[in-house]
Amino acid sequence: MTTLTEAPPAAPEPQTRAPRRRRKLTPYWLLLPGILWLLVFFALPMVYQASTSVQTGSLADGYKVTWHFATYWDALAEYWPQFLKSLLYAGLATVFCLLLGYPLAYLIAFRAGRWRNLLLILVIAPFFTSFLIRTLAWKTILADGGPVVGALNALHVLDVTSWLGMTEGDRVLATPLAVVCGLTYNFLPFMILPLYTSLERIDPRLHEAAGDLYARPATTFRRVTFPLSMPGVVSGTLLTFIPASGDYVNAQLLGSTSEKMIGNVIQSQFLTVLDYPTAAALSFILMAAILLMVTFYIRKSGTEDLV
Amino acid sequence: MTDDTTRGDVRLFGIGKTYGAFTAVHPLDLTIPEGSFFALLGASGCGKTTTLRMIAGLEEPTTGTVHLGEQDVTALPPYKRPVNTVFQSYALFPHLDIQENVAFGLRRRGIKSVKKQVGEMLDLVQLGDKAKHKPHQLSGGQQQRVAVARALINHPRVLLLDEPLGALDLKLRRQMQLELKRIQTEVGITFVHVTHDQEEAMTMADQVAVMNAGRVEQLGAPADLYENPRTTFVANFLGSSNLIEAEIAAQNGGTLALKAGDGKLSLPAARCSAPTTTGGKALVGIRPEKISLAHADDAGEIPDGRNRLTGRVTATSFIGVSTQYVIDSPVCEGLEVYVQNVERDGRLAPGAEVVLHWNPEHTFGLDAAQAIDAGVEKVETDAGEGVAA
Numbered sequence: 128m129t130t131l132t133e134a135p136p137a138a139p140e141p142q143t144r145a146p147r148r149r150r151k152l153t154p155y156w157l158l159l160p161g162i163l164w165l166l167v168f169f170a171l172p173m174v175y176q177a178s179t180s181v182q183t184g185s186l187a188d189g190y191k192v193t194w195h196f197a198t199y200w201d202a203l204a205e206y207w208p209q210f211l212k213s214l215l216y217a218g219l220a221t222v223f224c225l226l227l228g229y230p231l232a233y234l235i236a237f238r239a240g241r242w243r244n245l246l247l248i249l250v251i252a253p254f255f256t257s258f259l260i261r262t263l264a265w266k267t268i269l270a271d272g273g274p275v276v277g278a279l280n281a282l283h284v285l286d287v288t289s290w291l292g293m294t295e296g297d298r299v300l301a302t303p304l305a306v307v308c309g310l311t312y313n314f315l316p317f318m319i320l321p322l323y324t325s326l327e328r329i330d331p332r333l334h335e336a337a338g339d340l341y342a343r344p345a346t347t348f349r350r351v352t353f354p355l356s357m358p359g360v361v362s363g364t365l366l367t368f369i370p371a372s373g374d375y376v377n378a379q380l381l382g383s384t385s386e387k388m389i390g391n392v393i394q395s396q397f398l399t400v401l402d403y404p405t406a407a408a409l410s411f412i413l414m415a416a417i418l419l420m421v422t423f424y425i426r427k428s429g430t431e432d433l434v
Numbered sequence: 435m436t437d438d439t440t441r442g443d444v445r446l447f448g449i450g451k452t453y454g455a456f457t458a459v460h461p462l463d464l465t466i467p468e469g470s471f472f473a474l475l476g477a478s479g480c481g482k483t484t485t486l487r488m489i490a491g492l493e494e495p496t497t498g499t500v501h502l503g504e505q506d507v508t509a510l511p512p513y514k515r516p517v518n519t520v521f522q523s524y525a526l527f528p529h530l531d532i533q534e535n536v537a538f539g540l541r542r543r544g545i546k547s548v549k550k551q552v553g554e555m556l557d558l559v560q561l562g563d564k565a566k567h568k569p570h571q572l573s574g575g576q577q578q579r580v581a582v583a584r585a586l587i588n589h590p591r592v593l594l595l596d597e598p599l600g601a602l603d604l605k606l607r608r609q610m611q612l613e614l615k616r617i618q619t620e621v622g623i624t625f626v627h628v629t630h631d632q633e634e635a636m637t638m639a640d641q642v643a644v645m646n647a648g649r650v651e652q653l654g655a656p657a658d659l660y661e662n663p664r665t666t667f668v669a670n671f672l673g674s675s676n677l678i679e680a681e682i683a684a685q686n687g688g689t690l691a692l693k694a695g696d697g698k699l700s701l702p703a704a705r706c707s708a709p710t711t712t713g714g715k716a717l718v719g720i721r722p723e724k725i726s727l728a729h730a731d732d733a734g735e736i737p738d739g740r741n742r743l744t745g746r747v748t749a750t751s752f753i754g755v756s757t758q759y760v761i762d763s764p765v766c767e768g769l770e771v772y773v774q775n776v777e778r779d780g781r782l783a784p785g786a787e788v789v790l791h792w793n794p795e796h797t798f799g800l801d802a803a804q805a806i807d808a809g810v811e812k813v814e815t816d817a818g819e820g821v822a823a
């Protein structure tokens with residue numbers, strides 16, 4: 128862009144110079160609010176937390192930056208099970224979101240006709256109530272001896288899930304399954320909306336063309352529809368996985384102490400234990416882990432230019 | 435390409451399509467001979483694309499059957515029909531490169547070694563060097579050729595082209611018309627070409643079916659359709675025609691004598707598609723380029739036996755090879771006359787009194803019961819409202 132504006136060795140006419148410079152600066156002025164926002168609410172807290180994570184001391188004596196990187200190793204050594212659980216629960220929730228969300232997004236994009244807008248509103252309708260209330264509702268849904276648990280029990284689903292270690296006995300509440308259900312439910316719209324957007328952009332004539340070129344409907348999906356919806360799949364899974372792996376509300380309300388995710392640990396370190404360096408170190412480890420995984424994932428799915 | 439013993443004609447029997455109360459295609463019978471270049475011509479909304487889509491299997495006919503050769507394919511889904519389509523917007527797969535786009539049909543039929551065939555096909559459409567490009571990197575004309583290659587590589591019994599040149603600019607379109615014609619001659623596959631461009635249909639096709647409001651108005655070779663239109667729609671839609679309301683005065687032998695105002699016209703009875711009862715009404719048609727003009731002062735030099743009308747020039751426009759005149763005659767306003775610029779008569783300016791004369795053999799007669807302006811091209815705003823025509 129700069130090369131473009133600078134390229135013509137502009138005849139230095141004094142009248143045109145000033146407006147041109149102003150025009151050159153306009154984009155930066157427009158960027159300013161966003162940059163300020165990022166600076167105050169993202170960059171500064173990051174620097175502050177980074178410094179907290181390498182401090183030592185105590186609440187009574189105050190903290191000092193001592194470049195104590197061992198906090199990271201200690202935190203990781205102590206809380207690695209919660210890390211793994213977070214990634215596992217978030218990963219499972221993402222997979223379930225994709226499995227549930229893709230058919231729904233497909234239906235809305237291609238088959239809903241005049242119901243399309245209504246269905247889209249229904250997808251985001253849960254957002255009209257608070258996250259907490261919705262999650263609490265799942266407590267009732269999955270309550271011991273409730274109809275859902277009864278039905279799952281009768282269908283022997285619970286036998287399978289408890290064999291997998293996702294439930295215990297006749298309970299669903301306070302098990303990993305409950306946490307994954309809560310995460311899946313809460314993040315489903317974040318999967319559906321990007322999927323819908325990328326599916327809706329696909330020209331229906333491409334489906335006809337594939338059919339015309341001897342592709343059965345299933346092949347058309349595999350060779351044309353799904354590859355073309357990859358941008359939606361990637362952004363949907365990222366929008367689901369990233370917040371889900373840092374979430375603590377679902378584990379807190381639907382899980383027991385053994386389903387603690389890393390979000391719960393960070394929260395209690397910050398607010399209960401008041402061990403700020405450990406909490407800050409855990410936050411950075413989580414961020415680094417997610418960044419690494421996302422980078423790898425985007426590389427692997429080959430959609431850098433599509434996202 | 436098709437060395438079957440059975441004829442590979444496409445035959446439509448009473449095929450029709452209705453959407454709710456709207457009839458897109460009235461039940462029609464049509465036979466498209468094997469190896470021909472067949473055009474379905476009509477304004478938008480006339481049912482030509484629906485007809486094409488029913489052959490492709492993309493649209494299910496409400497009534498009737500589609501036969502390819504001896505096989506009834508009406509119930510077959512598109513992926514089981516030996517028919518391929520070149521879509522209006524090409525519908526190339528944006529995530530695949532040109533080579534894979536062209537190979538798509540072969541791969542779906544389980545053919546593994548596609549490279550040689552794809553190469554040959556890309557050479558046929560002169561895109562051999564673009565194999566690794568993505569569709570969006572190609573120009574409209576190149577994309578169009580990829581779409582043709584992608585369809586042709588499957589050696590379909592019939593290639594369906596849905597307004598394939600609609601998105602191209604005029605010059606490129608002319609070029610692609612010749613190109614498509616060349617490819618069709620080379621591969622010998624039946625081409626069914628849907629278009630709203632009468633010039634395109636006439637230059638490319640062996641046979642043209644002119645469609646209007648869900649019906650085939652007339653079917654024939656381009657020259658035959660042009661010279662012998664049987665309805666006012668065909669007369670006006672294919673080129674332009676002067677249609678003059680007249681009364682049948684007498685019939686002697688093979689010639690009809692008609693009266694239009696105080697003018698007397700004659701036409702061969704064989705070229706009249708209207709009922710030829712004496713005293714009945716008919717429309718006398720004559721193409722603008724078949725009329726000669728003489729200044730009223732020279733009226734005496736016009737040989738006998740020619741149809742003649744008098745009139746006054748209201749407008750002229752010079753377009754290089756010819757000059758177009760608009761002439762108001764007492765019997766008919768706004769007659770069009772195209773005169774080759776061989777010897778220009780300077781007196782034929784607006785306001786001049788003239789005599790129009792032509793060989794009666796070139797006259798055709800149409801049923802006066804039809805709308806006289808059916809198929810007249812309206813100002814560019816009529817896209818999509820052709821249904822009403």
